[in-house]
Amino acid sequence: MTYVNAGHPAGVQWSERRARGLRVGGPPAGLLADATFDEETLTLDEGDLVVFVSDGVTEALDGEDGVATIAAQIERAKERTPDAVCTHLLSAAKQGPGPRGVDAWMDDRAVVVFGPTRTAGELHRGD
Numbered sequence: 001m002t003y004v005n006a007g008h009p010a011g012v013q014w015s016e017r018r019a020r021g022l023r024v025g026g027p028p029a030g031l032l033a034d035a036t037f038d039e040e041t042l043t044l045d046e047g048d049l050v051v052f053v054s055d056g057v058t059e060a061l062d063g064e065d066g067v068a069t070i071a072a073q074i075e076r077a078k079e080r081t082p083d084a085v086c087t088h089l090l091s092a093a094k095q096g097p098g099p100r101g102v103d104a105w106m107d108d109r110a111v112v113v114f115g116p117t118r119t120a121g122e123l124h125r126g127d
Helices: 055-060 066-076 082-095
Strands: 011-014 019-022 049-053 111-114
Touching (some): 011 066, 049 066, 049 082, 055 066, 055 082
Antiparallel strands (some): 011 049
8 A cells, every 4th residue: 555644634644563654745635835745655455444534533533643533443342344334433433522621623524444454365275
């Protein structure tokens, strides 16, 4: 997978072993006319999850370190599948208090979760 971070909170690459922030990129998209962006290519293993959220999710969860906040929520999910983690994060963000000291806070809450699975060819080998 190749990604670029262009202004939202760092994505999270989560595995049973560790959670890692996906921070490589540049300034928010559209902010600077001559902006350049770095990219990073990752190898994902079966069972890994990649999670991207809008800042409304990390703010709703009142997390100072977005990567640690999202990783903790992945750990709390009943299952570690993309659907279950996405549902859990959206539910947690909906119930979250928002940033401390901000009355009537509102922001979008978007979540994208995916991970590699076995290919169709691998499934036909008798697994």
